[in-house]
Amino acid sequence: MSNDARTDGGTVTEADPGASAGLLAGIDGYRVLLYLGLLGMLTFFLIPIESGLVTSFKNPSGVSGSLPFAPPTGGTFTFEKWRAAFDALGRGLINSALYAIPATVISALLGSFAAYGITQSDWKQKYKAPVLALFVAGIFIPYQAVLVPLSQFWSMVPLQEWLGFLWALGINNDYAGVVELVVTHVAYGLPICTVLFRSYYKNMSEEMIEAARLDGASIRRIYRRIVLPLSGPMFAVVLIYQFTQIWNDLLFTLVLVQTESSAAAPIVLILAGLGTSLEGQDFALRMAGAFIAALPTLAVYIAFGEEFAEGVAT
Numbered sequence: 001m002s003n004d005a006r007t008d009g010g011t012v013t014e015a016d017p018g019a020s021a022g023l024l025a026g027i028d029g030y031r032v033l034l035y036l037g038l039l040g041m042l043t044f045f046l047i048p049i050e051s052g053l054v055t056s057f058k059n060p061s062g063v064s065g066s067l068p069f070a071p072p073t074g075g076t077f078t079f080e081k082w083r084a085a086f087d088a089l090g091r092g093l094i095n096s097a098l099y100a101i102p103a104t105v106i107s108a109l110l111g112s113f114a115a116y117g118i119t120q121s122d123w124k125q126k127y128k129a130p131v132l133a134l135f136v137a138g139i140f141i142p143y144q145a146v147l148v149p150l151s152q153f154w155s156m157v158p159l160q161e162w163l164g165f166l167w168a169l170g171i172n173n174d175y176a177g178v179v180e181l182v183v184t185h186v187a188y189g190l191p192i193c194t195v196l197f198r199s200y201y202k203n204m205s206e207e208m209i210e211a212a213r214l215d216g217a218s219i220r221r222i223y224r225r226i227v228l229p230l231s232g233p234m235f236a237v238v239l240i241y242q243f244t245q246i247w248n249d250l251l252f253t254l255v256l257v258q259t260e261s262s263a264a265a266p267i268v269l270i271l272a273g274l275g276t277s278l279e280g281q282d283f284a285l286r287m288a289g290a291f292i293a294a295l296p297t298l299a300v301y302i303a304f305g306e307e308f309a310e311g312v313a314t
Contacts, residue, residue, distance in 0.1 A: 054070065059075075061075075061076060063283055085274065086292060092265060099266070100185075107190055111196065119202055138190070139192050177262065181253065184252055189246070200231065201227070233308075235307075236307030236308045237307075247296060253266055
């Protein structure tokens with residue numbers, strides 16, 4: 001019997017050489033190359049994450065005696081670095097949340113208000129364009145350009161005196177730096193929030209807004225009853241963007257809080273010195289700390305992921 005024959009239910013049939021040829025002809029070479037390229041990019045980006053994750057579960061001998069991306073084996077596996085990282089970064093997590101959450105929410109709300117005023121108010125166009133230009137210009141001001149004016153500004157503001165009632169309650173006066181960070185991030189994030197909301201409101205139905213005006217609704221009532229409920233997807237985009245930027249910012253923190261020994265030191269400031277000593281770098285501890293610091297931003301992406309995709313699409 002030839003190699004082309006096969007048995008099917010006791011009957012010998014000839015193999016169809018055209019079937020395999022048709023299968024090969026149906027394979028799209030471009031799609032195969034595309035998937036291989038995407039797989040390669042996925043591997044390229046995930047290997048550093050995998051290496052950091054497995055390193056965080058290794059003891060010192062496991063770190064020095066194995067490849068970075070090799071998983072811990074035998075006696076090299078430990079949770080000790082994660083426990084130590086949580087102990088070191090616990091207060092930093094709370095301090096970061098104290099300024100990141102209010103600054104994110106306030107800048108998003110103010111950006112929505114400003115964008116609504118620019119797009120839907122009864123201003124003349126000749127006034128709207130310069131105001132929008134100021135917001136756009138604010139996006140391109142680098143952090144480094146405002147560090148000295150920022151430091152001088154807060155040195156002139158008697159914030160310690162204004163918040164004296166808080167210090168009388170037993171709160172450490174280092175937390176004045178948290179208030180400074182909230183105001184600074186709101187001011188610096190307002191331009192990009194406004195521009196993002198404006199692009200969203202420009203595509204909003206003008207007929208719906210005009211119908212509300214004809215019914216006698218005021219500009220504030222239109223925003224509260226129509227515009228705000230429809231702004232959920234763009235709020236998700238802005239909240240994710242702003243929270244990530246504020247949570248990961250180190251530059252303003254170094255200027256306003258300055259030292260990780262401060263009671264108000266945020267997580268990025270503590271993380272910068274975590275695992276560093278005269279004996280060298282504790283890479284496992286630093287990797288565990290990095291993943292702990294990234295958990296809040298990951299949680300925000302998961303919570304608003306669906307709305308974020310809708311907002312970006314619009």
